[in-house]
Amino acid sequence: MRVSGAHNTTMKAVVQRVTQASVTVGEEQISSIGRGLCVLLGISVEDTQKDADYIVRKILNLRMFEDENGRAWSKSVMDREFEVLCVSQFTLQCILKGNKPDFHSAMPAELAQPFYNHILETMRSAYKPELIKDGLFGASMQVHIQNDGPVTIELSSPTAPSDPKQLAKQEKQQQRKEKTRSKGPSESGREKTAYRSRQDPNASSGADGDVSSEREP
Incomplete structure (x- = not known):
């Protein structure tokens, strides 16, 4: 059950269609993909497995690609068998206090890391494991994104009502x-x-x- 209040938080994802994307930590490139999706994922303190299932299903089924006849918005990343690069990004849970970012809505790192890893496993189980890549949780990363279009879609898991009726x-x-x-x-x-x-x-x-x-x- 979500906590009622002014800021009812949900899981958030920024999904970008890319021709290529990669993650570098320091001088080392730890992962890269060709054409597909780069997903920035922000986990809130109130998120549950239901939120994760919703976001994973949407990411894999969003019709962000053209079909074999060139018709836009017809095929998903799974239809085209493209890659997905996921990067954990707690800053998506930012709440501004004046001009100062506040991140108390983000799930604490010690809880978020296993939760994020489980999301990746859910995605790999639903798709092809070798086509799901990720960054390095908690590290200072340089994420290189070559946006195709540009096409960017924001996702949020549904907010559960607190009223029993x-x-x-x-x-x-x-x-x-x-x-x-x-x-x-x-x-x-x-x-x-x-x-x-x-x-x-x-x-x-x-x-x-x-x-x-x-x-x-």
Whole structure:
């Protein structure tokens, strides 16, 4: 359960599409990737495994790449079998007090390191382990990012409501969604689709590159 208050913190990730990225500590390059995603990950003091699962699922399923026909926003990093470079970055949990950054919302290092390592293992289990790279936790790193586009997407894990009634409402909504998905499209939905097709055979389900109406993973 999250702590209620003015600053209800969540796990945060900055996901960048890159042509290449690398991490250097001192004079030594410890990891590098070619085309794929560079992810800066900020873990909050209130994060749980549920937050981690959400962020991992989004990172791996975000449609940030083109398909084989060049259509943008069609394929995920897993679809294209590209690499992912993850870098732990507690500064994403910054709360400004005037002009001074405050990092008390970040998970303490002694807890964050095993939690971060578990996130990496979750990602490797869901994808190909050899394609998941990372920096050096707690070190002063130089992160070299060649952003492709540029394309940058910010992610935050959902904020859990503290009101029990709201929690119950969300649970019921999720159960209805799962039942709907398991049953597939309704008869009325199929009939409407067929009717639109008869009315306008050239009708499209959406503009090229528009993913806002598509179901999220």
